[in-house]
Amino acid sequence: MFDFNLFLSALFGWPLAKGAMLTMVLSVLVMGVSLMLGMAFGSAAGSKNKLLRFFIGAYVWLFRGAPALLILLFVWNGLPQISPIFRAGWFTPFFAAFLALTLIQIAYLSEILRSAFNAVGKGQKEGAAALGLHNWQTFLLITLPQALRIAMPALVNEFISLLKATSLATVISLKELMTITQFAIATSFRFLEWYGAALVYYMAMVSVMTILQSRIERALSKGHR
Amino acid sequence: MIESFPSSDAQLPSAVELSDVNKSYGTFHVLHDVSLTVGQGERVVICGPSGSGKSTLIRCINRLETHQSGRIIVNSVELSDDSSKIDHVRRDVGMVFQHFNLFPHLTVLQNCTLAQRWVRKRPQSEAVDIAMAYLERVRIPEKAHRYPGELSGGQQQRVAIARALCMTPGIMLFDEPTSALDPEMVKEVLDTMVGLAEDGMTMICVTHEMGFARQVASEVVFMDDGRIIEKGAPDTLFGSPSHERTKRFLRNLLH
Numbered sequence: 035m036f037d038f039n040l041f042l043s044a045l046f047g048w049p050l051a052k053g054a055m056l057t058m059v060l061s062v063l064v065m066g067v068s069l070m071l072g073m074a075f076g077s078a079a080g081s082k083n084k085l086l087r088f089f090i091g092a093y094v095w096l097f098r099g100a101p102a103l104l105i106l107l108f109v110w111n112g113l114p115q116i117s118p119i120f121r122a123g124w125f126t127p128f129f130a131a132f133l134a135l136t137l138i139q140i141a142y143l144s145e146i147l148r149s150a151f152n153a154v155g156k157g158q159k160e161g162a163a164a165l166g167l168h169n170w171q172t173f174l175l176i177t178l179p180q181a182l183r184i185a186m187p188a189l190v191n192e193f194i195s196l197l198k199a200t201s202l203a204t205v206i207s208l209k210e211l212m213t214i215t216q217f218a219i220a221t222s223f224r225f226l227e228w229y230g231a232a233l234v235y236y237m238a239m240v241s242v243m244t245i246l247q248s249r250i251e252r253a254l255s256k257g258h259r
Numbered sequence: 260m261i262e263s264f265p266s267s268d269a270q271l272p273s274a275v276e277l278s279d280v281n282k283s284y285g286t287f288h289v290l291h292d293v294s295l296t297v298g299q300g301e302r303v304v305i306c307g308p309s310g311s312g313k314s315t316l317i318r319c320i321n322r323l324e325t326h327q328s329g330r331i332i333v334n335s336v337e338l339s340d341d342s343s344k345i346d347h348v349r350r351d352v353g354m355v356f357q358h359f360n361l362f363p364h365l366t367v368l369q370n371c372t373l374a375q376r377w378v379r380k381r382p383q384s385e386a387v388d389i390a391m392a393y394l395e396r397v398r399i400p401e402k403a404h405r406y407p408g409e410l411s412g413g414q415q416q417r418v419a420i421a422r423a424l425c426m427t428p429g430i431m432l433f434d435e436p437t438s439a440l441d442p443e444m445v446k447e448v449l450d451t452m453v454g455l456a457e458d459g460m461t462m463i464c465v466t467h468e469m470g471f472a473r474q475v476a477s478e479v480v481f482m483d484d485g486r487i488i489e490k491g492a493p494d495t496l497f498g499s500p501s502h503e504r505t506k507r508f509l510r511n512l513l514h
């Protein structure tokens with residue numbers, strides 16, 4: 035019933051490995067870019083500028099509210115209808131998935147980081163200012179490291195959700211892990227073996243993240259008991 | 260390693276000069292026409308009831324708060340929105356907070372070297388030497404590689420003093436440095452401050468430690484409702500205050 039040899043060759047075969055790599059690369063790129071922009075958004079959400087705060091609030095409202103699938107399809111099918119720029123060769127499924135997921139991820143990360151920045155006490159900024167540190171130095175050296183420690187579990191959660199959300203890109207035929215799995219099933223009709231192999235890949239990636247998380251948390255929690 | 264502090268000298272301009280300073284939080288008027296002159300090497304103690312504006316006053320001196328009118332001149336530099344003036348003043352003024360405000364993610368030594376590196380641009384080895392010298396001075400060098408969270412309150416406050424001294428300020432501000440401490444730790448912090456005073460540091464301290472004020476203060480200032488009600492030598496102000504509000508405050512303090 036369960037062809038163990040097929041399962042093994044699916045697991046160690048090139049197609050799934052390549053799909054998993056693509057999933058991983060896409061997730062890391064999306065996470066990296068949205069972490070940067072999420073920091074900017076998250077700290078701007080606490081700014082005195084009302085217009086800026088309104089813009090960020092509206093952005094978060096939109097991209098947290100809209101279903102990921104809708105945004106993905108909108109970017110892939112809708113943008114080319116808006117402008118011929120998006121009909122050019124560089125606008126690949128990979129790029130569309132990257133764009134759509136980054137837009138969504140920024141919304142979630144900026145919320146997490148906003149509250150983490152707020153959780154770093156006012157006294158920290160005052161202590162730094164009294165020593166003559168400038169705002170950007172205070173942000174990089176004092177606020178950010180403490181905020182990242184606070185936000186780390188939530189950020190890793192978001193990364194794990196993202197890793198799985200990349201499978202939605204199967205609807206725009208990005209050749210990530212799930213798409214490859216379904217291709218293979220369409221020709222072989224072997225569900226158990228291929229789903230099983232794909233599951234192993236996802237679990238392996240998530241496990242690596244969990245191990246990394248505890249390492250990073252330990253490094254960042256120095257001095258905190 | 261520890262430089263000597265400027266000694267008092269009639270020729271030198273005042274360390275801190277406030278004239279007719281007014282400050283509001285929104286519509287709430289906190290400081291009313293506050294004027295105060297602190298000479299080089301003087302030690303001024305500010306006391307007064309909670310909410311009277313003591314913290315606000317000393318926080319205006321290093322521009323943690325902005326004032327709306329009047330002048331604040333620190334070592335001949337007048338504070339304004341000009342950020343280079345603010346930088347200049349903050350180089351000259353160290354501050355110690357009620358709740359220490361140490362950086363919990365950095366070791367004691369890193370707390371003491373960070374601003375030396377980034378603000379004073381001192382090389383790491385020099386910054387470490389200076390930090391160790393001041394940690395020794397506050398008698399806590401053995402904790403250099405600990406994190407603030409591993410220290411007692413009194414030890415943390417002494418580190419905070421060392422951290423400020425590492426920037427070799429000419430003026431030190433203290434905002435109730437002992438009021439968050441358990442009674443048995445108050446003395447170790449006060450002793451450190453007395454030592455600083457004896458070395459001629461210009462100090463402005465918000466504190467209700469009368470013993471300390473009597474021992475080191477050149478002047479005691481009593482504030483209420485955002486105004487300076489009276490000031491004078493510690494023995495005069497504590498012994499025979501001239502205002503009813505001061506008397507009432509001192510009576511409450513003793514009980």
Ligand SMILES: Nc1ncnc2c1ncn2[C@@H]1O[C@H](COP(=O)(O)OP(=O)(O)OP(=O)(O)O)[C@@H](O)[C@H]1O
Nearest residue numbers: 284287289307308309310311312313314315316435
């Ligand atoms: N950021 C702020 N916004 C609005 N009002 C403030 C702010 N900080 C202080 N105040 C108010 O200003 C007044 C003076 O406050 P301040 O902290 O200077 O008093 P204080 O004399 O230091 O009191 P305490 O002995 O309790 O520390 C208080 O009524 C306080 O509520």
Ligand SMILES: [Mg+2]
Nearest residue numbers: 313314315435
């Ligand atoms: Mg106060």
